[in-house]
Amino acid sequence: MSVAGMAYLVRQWRWLQLLTCLPCLFYIACYFLLQESPRWLIAHGRYTDALYVCENIARVNGRTIPTAAKELLTYGFQTSQPPEHSREGNVSEMFRTRIMLKKSLILFCAWFAISLNYNSISLDSDFLASDVFINTVLSGLIEVPAYVTAWIVAEKVGRRIPIAVLYTMLSACLISVAVLTPGSVSHTVLALLAKLSATCAFSIITNYTAEVYPTSIRNTGIFFCSAIGRISSLLAPSSWPSTAAAPTAPGWPPQSHSLAWAFLPAPRSTTCQRPRASRCRRL
Numbered sequence: 001m002s003v004a005g006m007a008y009l010v011r012q013w014r015w016l017q018l019l020t021c022l023p024c025l026f027y028i029a030c031y032f033l034l035q036e037s038p039r040w041l042i043a044h045g046r047y048t049d050a051l052y053v054c055e056n057i058a059r060v061n062g063r064t065i066p067t068a069a070k071e072l073l074t075y076g077f078q079t080s081q082p083p084e085h086s087r088e089g090n091v092s093e094m095f096r097t098r099i100m101l102k103k104s105l106i107l108f109c110a111w112f113a114i115s116l117n118y119n120s121i122s123l124d125s126d127f128l129a130s131d132v133f134i135n136t137v138l139s140g141l142i143e144v145p146a147y148v149t150a151w152i153v154a155e156k157v158g159r160r161i162p163i164a165v166l167y168t169m170l171s172a173c174l175i176s177v178a179v180l181t182p183g184s185v186s187h188t189v190l191a192l193l194a195k196l197s198a199t200c201a202f203s204i205i206t207n208y209t210a211e212v213y214p215t216s217i218r219n220t221g222i223f224f225c226s227a228i229g230r231i232s233s234l235l236a237p238s239s240w241p242s243t244a245a246a247p248t249a250p251g252w253p254p255q256s257h258s259l260a261w262a263f264l265p266a267p268r269s270t271t272c273q274r275p276r277a278s279r280c281r282r283l
Contacts, residue, residue, distance in 0.1 A: 004136035115229030119236035146199035
């Protein structure tokens with residue numbers, strides 16, 4: 001929504017690009033403000049730093065580290081190997097077994113489809129409304145309830161079923177928009193519903209990917225899936241005008257991708273969605 005306001009005031013695209021990129025400079029402060037995760041520090045043998053980070057976390061949350069855990073970080077790991085789940089994994093673990101290979105391929109398809117759909121809808125300036133500024137505002141405004149809906153649905157229902165339903169809903173909306181009259185109320189409503197479905201699915205699939213992969217290769221798995229999504233986003237600018245049969249909606253390839261993924265067997269999560277109460281109290 002802020003981009004629409006800046007674009008309305010700054011019409012020269014080079015200055016607009018510079019204006020939208022300037023806030024990224026604040027991310028440099030993350031290097032000085034954010035700390036490494038204790039698991040990563042333990043995996044690299046930095047036990048003292050891991051204990052320091054854990055103490056800071058406990059202090060901020062008004063907790064104390066158990067004596068056994070503190071002694072293990074102070075003496076235990078320095079004289080023995082750290083637990084298996086704290087070691088850094090290898091990229092080959094994503095494809096080593098048949099189950100992990102199937103999970104990785106399904107997630108790659110899911111990220112490719114949702115990234116292509118999401119970016120195709122966002123880049124098509126005439127998809128929602130005839131005015132490019134109104135379109136951008138509506139496209140950004142619909143993401144606010146989309147993220148709230150994704151959070152509630154993922155907590156109450158789960159991950160796999162909502163993702164399949166959202167992908168199917170997204171495909172149905174895009175196919176319907178392609179045959180409706182541009183600018184009509186039904187066209188705009190279905191277009192907004194398509195953007196809402198794409199945003200919800202993108203939000204849930206990001207957390208779901210982190211839950212599917214084991215701890216040792218979680219970051220690597222998210223990186224590969226995100227890279228697949230970025231590759232498909234490169235195709236988004238050329239996807240929606242690729243068909244003359246449906247000039248009012250993103251092209252048929254994004255629709256077919258999301259509809260096809262909806263019927264793939266979604267992998268089960270390797271982490272518990274609702275941790276036990278006793279574990280929560282210890283944390």
